[in-house]
Structures are given as C-alpha cells and as structure tokens.
Amino acid sequence: MPSFFDGLPEREPSADNGFAGNRIRRLSEQRNAQSVGSALADADARLYLFRGDKTLIKAGGNPLFAVGEATALGAVATGIVVLLGWADNASNGGGPRLAAAIAETVAIDETRVAFTDLRTLAVTGGVSAEHLGAVAQGRALLNWHMRHRFCANCGAETAIVAGGYRRDCPACGVQHFPRTDPVVIMLAIAGRSDGERVLLGRQPHFAPGMYSCLAGFMEAGETIEDAVRRETHEEAGIRIGRVRYHASQPWPFPSSLMIGCHAEALTSEIARDEQELEDCRWFSRDELRLMLAGTHPDGITAPPPIAIANRLIAAWVER
C-alpha cells in the first residue's frame, strides 16, 4: 500500500547535520521551579560546562562533569545552571544532564581541562555527535540567559524558572521564553542546456576562497518558501520559483534554526547586494565536486560538512 512517507530518503537528511545528534530526553512538560535543584541532587547527574563561548573538556575528550567536579570548578555556586533533560538510556546512567556557565572571575586550572570553541569542537569531532548536540543545546540556552537578564517589557531584572527554560518578571509578571531564530539557507539551481548551475556567494568574513549558500533570517509574516525567494532576490537579484525543503539544523551561534532548501532559479543575471556579499556566482557540478573534495585548482572551497550548506550542495552533486 502506498504510504504518505514513500519517496523520503532512506536516511533523514537532518540527521546528518552538525549539532543534530542531540539525544537528550527533554521532558519539557515536567519542568518546574524545583527542576535544577532536584537534578543536582541526583547521583547520576552530569553537567556540560561553559565559560563564555568555550566548552570545557576533560582529558580523553569527556565533556561531562559530575556535580562535585562542577562545584569544585565554581560552576554551580557562581554561574547560571539549566536542566537540559535526561540521558536517553540507562547504559550511561540515564541521569539528568545540565549545563552551567562558569563566571569569568573564577580561576580554573587549565592543565586539567581544555577550553574549546564550539565550532572547533564540531569541525574536529572532539566529542561524539550526541555530546555535540547536547553542548549546542546548552550553549544556546546559557547564551540566552546571559543576554536576557532584564525584562524587555518593563526593564526589571528577571528570575530563572522552569529549569532554565523561562525567565519571569517579578515587576510586571511577563514570562520570557528562550528564542530560536529561523534562518532560511538555500541552494538556488538553474537549469541550462549545458548542465545545471548553482548559486553560491562569499561574505567578507568567510575563510579565504570559501563560497557558500545564501541565507537570511526569516521575518514575521512570511512562509519558508517566501523567505527563500525574498532573500535570494535581495542578495543576488535572482528570481526563484519552486522551493523544496531539504533538512534543518540547530545552529548555536547564538540560537538559529537553519532551514535548508533547494530553490529553482528562474533568472540567471546576478545583481549582488554589495553590502552583504563580496562575490556571488554560478558553479557547475564538476566545479563543486572539486570544492567538496578540497581539490579545486583555484583553491576555492565549500563549507565544512558540519554546515548544512555543505549537505545542500552534496545532495545536489550526488543525486
């Protein structure tokens, strides 16, 4: 019997994206005022620790700290502590998983733990995909708390509640929830008699030689497909017709949801937004194969595999 799900790729494309390996059981409906306290009292509790943009990693690549270790490092008393959820099976204790920020003022013995930037951690595979996903969750949540101490409605200082998944204002009563910002990222594809081409651009801050998919924050009042068409037209002057959702990715810099699409280009003449892009052009499949392999004769490269742009390109190259 034909099913609604026929035709989906055998492996879910989103599962292959960087930071998508998160297996934390969030049990969001159970969050309450006692969540963090109860979790810290659990002998199986483990914490992911952060200082600023860096994650703390123990010898052997282990990012999990016991409550005693985290307390000794000053994470529990001085920093923000949030409950991510629970480990997904009993083989690793099944206990609570938390994330905590260590205040900059606390001294840490750097001979015993490494401080690793989250991008580096992702690119180098310094921790498992499962840990990387949990670290992304923790980093995004802690970052939100650090930048949202005050009530946007009235200016008063707010308090953490619900295991770190809400901040309440004692002055005006407004509840504030962590934000997740949807971003469309798209590979525009133009059919030509001599073979298809895809559109990639370069932002000034990219690594030298790297080209990537165009992308932009979604705005209120538009669908995903409309945002793909708007952003492609605004950044490159290209008109888009049909849009096909491919995959999504949590992107913790600081808290984006990347929504990856393939987009049908209806025009080919590029009118680049010079503020946004320092170059923008069409690439052939052969050229992209070389870029993905890192063997392009001009040193032009694609984004690394942890980026959904890489996966959008590879899906088109390999089809």
Added chain:
Amino acid sequence: MPSFFDGLPEREPSADNGFAGNRIRRLSEQRNAQSVGSALADADARLYLFRGDKTLIKAGGNPLFAVGEATALGAVATGIVVLLGWADNASNGGGPRLAAAIAETVAIDETRVAFTDLRTLAVTGGVSAEHLGAVAQGRALLNWHMRHRFCANCGAETAIVAGGYRRDCPACGVQHFPRTDPVVIMLAIAGRSDGERVLLGRQPHFAPGMYSCLAGFMEAGETIEDAVRRETHEEAGIRIGRVRYHASQPWPFPSSLMIGCHAEALTSEIARDEQELEDCRWFSRDELRLMLAGTHPDGITAPPPIAIANRLIAAWVER
C-alpha cells in the same frame, strides 16, 4: 531531464495557508534610520492601523489609510510606526506600506472605521489575502515593539531603528531584532490493516467539539524532525518515525512560524499529557471528511481553513 523539483505539488501548499498571501516587497537591505520618515513623505504611502489586537478597517473593507488619514486618527504622532516595505506593483501605486499602532488614549470615531480582531478578519475573509498577509506582518512587528521597549541585556530603554526592524540600546549598545518563533505542528498517521488513522487532540481552550493537530514550540538544539518526534511523544506518548515537511505558515499570535509536517506513527497507545490536552484520539479518514465538511454526527469539527492544521488534515484526506 529529471529535475530536483519533480514531484512537488503543482501548487505550493504554503501558499494556501491563512496569512500567507503577503506580497509586500520588504527590501530589507535598504532599511535605515530614515526609512519611516522618507516613507511617510511619499504621496503613495499607505498605512495599516492597529489598536491593541484590533485592525482598523474603513467602509468597503479597505484596511489602507493615507498618511493624512492616519495622522488625523492620531496614529503617526502618538504611536509606533514601522515600514513593512513597498506595494508589489505600480497598479496600486507601488508606494510604501507602513503599520502604526494607535495609542489607547486617543479617541476614535467608531462610526467611520471598524475595529476587527485579526482572527475574525482571517476567518471571515474581510480583506483580501494580500492585505491579510500584510496585516499579519504589521501586527507581529508592532506587538514585538510594544513588548520589547527595554533592553534585555541591561534594562535600559531602547530606540526603534531600521524602519522598525531593530531596536538599539543606547546604554550597552546591544542590537535587538524582532523574534519569530518556530512551532512544529504535525499530523501523526498510523497505518492499520483496516485503514489509516490520524492523531488529533483537544486543548481545553478550543471551541467546543474541535480537535486539531498536536503542536509545540521548537527549542534550541533540535531539528524540525526531532521536534516533531519530541512533541508528539511528550503530548501523546506516541513514537514517531519518519517526518515529511508539508508547508509553513506565518501565525501572528503573536509571532509564530508554523512548520507543518506529516509524521509516521510507530506506536498506537496514547499516553496523554493531561496538563496540555483534555482529549487525544485516533480518527479515520471517513470521520475526518465529515469533520472538514462540518457534518460529523457528534458535532466534532476540524480547525477552520485558515489554520495550517486544516490543510495538513485535508492533504491527507484528499490524497
């Protein structure tokens, strides 16, 4: 030649959702400190006006006010004014389109304009789909300003910039952008020997007899597909396998992006979250046909066509 876009439905499902008819050309890269002032000086400028949650509509169902009319109503001097963008073609002037909030303290002659709730406007078709989309954009943006006057980072009062698409903090320098909250909404489908069934639930605040798709806010650190699986399991205890994106919808209550998916149910025994749902059960295709038609013998109904839940159900019923 086969194309990446083969197999997409002829008409984009997102285009049929309520509030998806927005045709405003945003030209987001051109927003600056002068955007609103320049737009108001344009003879072709028109404004959508709001008071609280209501939209102002002139006789004949026209929601557009000239600058002089809006000024006379007190919208320009006393309220927040934002630039949505430009009308999409010259036939309607091609001029700037703005949105403005009228302060509650200003008296308005209610014999000359109607105040309509946005849901009512959507359900009754009181304005065109194009206007409805623009009103959704304006309402979400104005609502964000009204609830974000202060800097979440330091508590100081912030100032509107970039045509209403940013608020800057004069004290700490942080830039704040409007938020759009991604929500997954899904129709879980279970295959059975006697025909497929789909999962719908009832929240206590729903209209009597109405059942809808399960839904929930996405969180940092998860993909769309993972969020569909998490929410369905948290709310109904049902395990989900494959997930297929169907369509998306801007939902201005206050600023959600609904991401609609069909989801393959792997289990059938429901364990309802009693805080969230007052009922949750499986429905057959025959039953849903009656619900969509409003002829179910028990008075059970589906959400109205402006809701993406209706479209997710209809897409499954009609396939």
